[in-house]
Amino acid sequence: MPDLTCPQDACLARRIAQRLAPRLALASLAALAIAALPAKPARAQDGWPAKPITYIVPFAAGGSTDVLGRLIGQRLSQVLGQPVVIENRAGAGGNIGSDYVAKAAPDGYTLVGGTISSHAINVSLYPKMPYDPVKNFQPVALIGTLPNVLVVNASSPWKSVQDVIAAAKARPAGVSFGSSGNGTSQHLSGELFASMAGLKLLHVPFKGSSPAVQALLGNQVDMVFENSIAAMPLLQAGKLRALASTGPRRAPELPDVPTVAESGLKGYEIVSWQAIFAPAGTPTPIVNRLAAEIGKIIHEPEVRSRLVSMGIEPSGAGPAELSAFQKAEVAKWGKLVKTAGIRLE
Structure with a gap:
């Protein structure tokens, strides 16, 4: 029997709400369950790079x-x-x-x-x-x-690898070479040089190429086997003299500088x-x-x-x-x- 006290629109709205109530309750429960799930961690690469x-x-x-x-x-x-x-x-x-x-x-x-x-x-x-x-x-x-480059101070009397070898043989352990640190290619360049030439050289390690080269400019060491990157500006400025390159062939930017192998130590090569x-x-x-x-x-x-x-x-x-x-x-x-x-x- 129709409810005569209920306006038509209000009764219709009430019936619709009663029918939807169970569905809305289930939807709410589902939403709560999803919200309770642990958030999926963002991958490290997402949005990379997002900072310095x-x-x-x-x-x-x-x-x-x-x-x-x-x-x-x-x-x-x-x-x-x-x-x-x-x-x-x-x-x-x-x-x-x-x-x-x-x-x-x-x-x-x-x-x-x-x-x-x-x-x-x-x-x-x-x-x-x-x-x-x-x-x-x-x-x-x-x-x-x-390659590395064997360099000396521009004021050094040495003009070649053979000059270095002669000087080192004349004063054993009296010829020093600087490097950018123990274990660097500059260090091993000098050690291999000494080993193949039968010399005893004094190794002086620094914390990088720049301090090693500064020591050479200040005559605190006799020579340095330096990367061409650090050596080139000073070679071009006339402050250093290149005696040899450690590579298998002459460096394109130093075509007149022989390799160490060309200079008498056949088989010498460090790149x-x-x-x-x-x-x-x-x-x-x-x-x-x-x-x-x-x-x-x-x-x-x-x-x-x-x-x-x-x-x-x-x-x-x-x-x-x-x-x-x-x-x-x-x-x-x-x-x-x-x-x-x-x-x-």
């Missing part, structure tokens, strides 16, 4: 790794839209800064300028390494390879390299993005021209290639360190 990236240079400012870090970092910050902050953490042949990155969060916000020393030689030279150069890092990109690494476990999408962008930067005409002018043979090889290259380098230098009997004093 720290690029660790494990050597002093002004050296080869520092120069390259600032060159690549400046362009990378423009491409990614976030600052790339260069931070120098020098010492122990690159071990201090590299160890810092090895223990950093693998989130794509910390990188390191790895070198032949920090990521290949040191593991065979240092009795107690704070990190594993292969297991604790994710290879990102190989910037390039470059340094510079690369970029991230902590092991960094998400693959981030690594691939970094590798792709860095590879493009290295092959930009302006950047490539600058690298070549510094004596670098540009590469841009990605994670897989750099990984294989690094492992081969670790084995190669381990054998050399053992064969030549090179040890830290």
